[in-house]
Amino acid sequence: MDCRSQHPGPAGRIPLEDLVSDNNPVLDTLADVTAASVEHNMLPARDFMIARLAALIAVDAPPISWIANAPAIEESGLTTEDIEGIMIAVAPVVGAPRVMAAGGHILRALGLSIAVAEAEIADEIGADEE
Numbered sequence: 001m002d003c004r005s006q007h008p009g010p011a012g013r014i015p016l017e018d019l020v021s022d023n024n025p026v027l028d029t030l031a032d033v034t035a036a037s038v039e040h041n042m043l044p045a046r047d048f049m050i051a052r053l054a055a056l057i058a059v060d061a062p063p064i065s066w067i068a069n070a071p072a073i074e075e076s077g078l079t080t081e082d083i084e085g086i087m088i089a090v091a092p093v094v095g096a097p098r099v100m101a102a103g104g105h106i107l108r109a110l111g112l113s114i115a116v117a118e119a120e121i122a123d124e125i126g127a128d129e130e
Helices: 025-039 045-058 063-076 080-094 096-129
Strands: none
Touching: 045 063, 045 080, 045 096, 063 096, 080 096
């Protein structure tokens, strides 16, 4: 099944609102896989997230992947300095372009998160004024 034909968008991409809807089997599956990996993991939460962040950098994960992992990153106690350290550690293996791309993806993810939060606040203010 080709999702592009069912969800037209720019350049055949699935619109963002379809990715964050309440009924999304793709996100549900990814959540299930992630939950299983956490459940069957034997590493401490911090080490688990260090491995996951190194993998995100190595595969050139898009901003949405960084957004999806943000709560777990925060819960694990990793700091900005830790993330920088992970980027430095993997640079000789994955290369400078991947590390630089990860930095850009993280910044875009942060910008998207801020935009969503601002929209939610505006909606709440609008609802209160009605």
